[in-house]
Amino acid sequence: MDIHKVRKDFPILEELIHGKPLVYFDNAATTQKPRQVIDKLTEYYYKYNSNIHRGVHYLSNKSTDGNENARIIVQNFIHAKHSHEIIFTSGATESINLVANSFGEKFIFEGDEVIVSELEHHSNIVPWQLICERKNAVLKVLPFNDRGELMIEKLDGLITERTKIIAVNHISNSLGTINPIRKIIEIAHAKNVRVLIDAAQSVQHKTIDVQDLDVDFLVFSGHKIYGPTGIGVLYGKEELLNQMPPWKGGGEMIAEVSFEKTTYNELPFKFEAGTPNYIDAIGLGAAIEYVESIGMVNIDSHEHELLEYATEKLLTINGLRIYGTAKEKTSVISFLVKGIHFYDMGMLLDQMGIAVRTGTHCTEPVMQHFGIDGTVRASFSFYNTKEEIDVLYNGIVKVCKMFAVK
Numbered sequence: 001m002d003i004h005k006v007r008k009d010f011p012i013l014e015e016l017i018h019g020k021p022l023v024y025f026d027n028a029a030t031t032q033k034p035r036q037v038i039d040k041l042t043e044y045y046y047k048y049n050s051n052i053h054r055g056v057h058y059l060s061n062k063s064t065d066g067n068e069n070a071r072i073i074v075q076n077f078i079h080a081k082h083s084h085e086i087i088f089t090s091g092a093t094e095s096i097n098l099v100a101n102s103f104g105e106k107f108i109f110e111g112d113e114v115i116v117s118e119l120e121h122h123s124n125i126v127p128w129q130l131i132c133e134r135k136n137a138v139l140k141v142l143p144f145n146d147r148g149e150l151m152i153e154k155l156d157g158l159i160t161e162r163t164k165i166i167a168v169n170h171i172s173n174s175l176g177t178i179n180p181i182r183k184i185i186e187i188a189h190a191k192n193v194r195v196l197i198d199a200a201q202s203v204q205h206k207t208i209d210v211q212d213l214d215v216d217f218l219v220f221s222g223h224k225i226y227g228p229t230g231i232g233v234l235y236g237k238e239e240l241l242n243q244m245p246p247w248k249g250g251g252e253m254i255a256e257v258s259f260e261k262t263t264y265n266e267l268p269f270k271f272e273a274g275t276p277n278y279i280d281a282i283g284l285g286a287a288i289e290y291v292e293s294i295g296m297v298n299i300d301s302h303e304h305e306l307l308e309y310a311t312e313k314l315l316t317i318n319g320l321r322i323y324g325t326a327k328e329k330t331s332v333i334s335f336l337v338k339g340i341h342f343y344d345m346g347m348l349l350d351q352m353g354i355a356v357r358t359g360t361h362c363t364e365p366v367m368q369h370f371g372i373d374g375t376v377r378a379s380f381s382f383y384n385t386k387e388e389i390d391v392l393y394n395g396i397v398k399v400c401k402m403f404a405v406k
């Protein structure tokens, strides 16, 4: 991978922030977009825009083909069996809400149980709380240890004959832990329990094969994999999606409508009510093609190198503690320096052109586990460099001197 060539694909990386070269370390929140994606969006808006699936004219067919081709790109990317198992949504959050509501409507009843982990993003907690409240079901939690690793040995004991689904992330956004999802799926399936994997933080780092994993549902957001905002994916096994009722009603998702009775469209359209976000779906397709052109293996190894380099370097700073020290980790470093509030650290780093995220990262239970209010989070992408990590290191040292942390 030619890092200098790769960086040229991302126009924003040439920006100056407060007069300093941008060091963008907020990739777990959202990734920057390569020209290949921006150009694809522009091309479609300039030349081909038209509402899809309804028209007979050239432009409508062109946009429809673009949207359906993007579906096939996603299908191949995650190795799904059928393209109609790929549902386009607005993002991981909407995908989880879709499953919680539709699967929940059909399969979760009073006294049933749903299991999530203590490591989840709020978007993989709250939708399940809402359905559990509505159905009088029980939400159970798989805890993690002080390194930020799920206590997988407790999972079997948590599952009962009332457990319907386990919803867990592949990679934690606040700690970077890579969870043993294959093992989780095996344990769950041995007891006939369904599994939803939140892959919002993993599709951009790891190869995913939904058939090999035998996962029931998998969700992710386009904007975290170098694609546009406002587009996301729900993968679901055909036999499950076919049993689930529609969640949203409107155009496109119907077969026939009368005031007496409405019948529903087939997959994937049953779950795609209204005008879909087809241009961003096409942009997501371009993003996946771009990532594949770099190569998942190259991405993973470069990011891992950055993680090791940064971890070693940052730990030499007096008073700095890293939260999340799992053996299996992706390129996320959550840290605090004793005596310095994370907001102060984040704001002062920003003055040096360094973009990091501060706060709870939408994982309040993770912060509660460690007894803290938040962290500073630096998250790396394949377009980041060791030189940029040096800039971060020097920046933190400078902030420490300002606060006179010895």
Ligand code: PMP
Pocket: 028, 029, 090, 091, 092, 093, 094, 121, 123, 124, 169, 171, 172, 173, 198, 200, 201, 221, 362
């Ligand atoms: N799950 C995880 C692990 C995440 O990191 C995020 C985004 N931070 C989400 C779900 C939600 O993604 P979105 O806001 O794009 O729907």
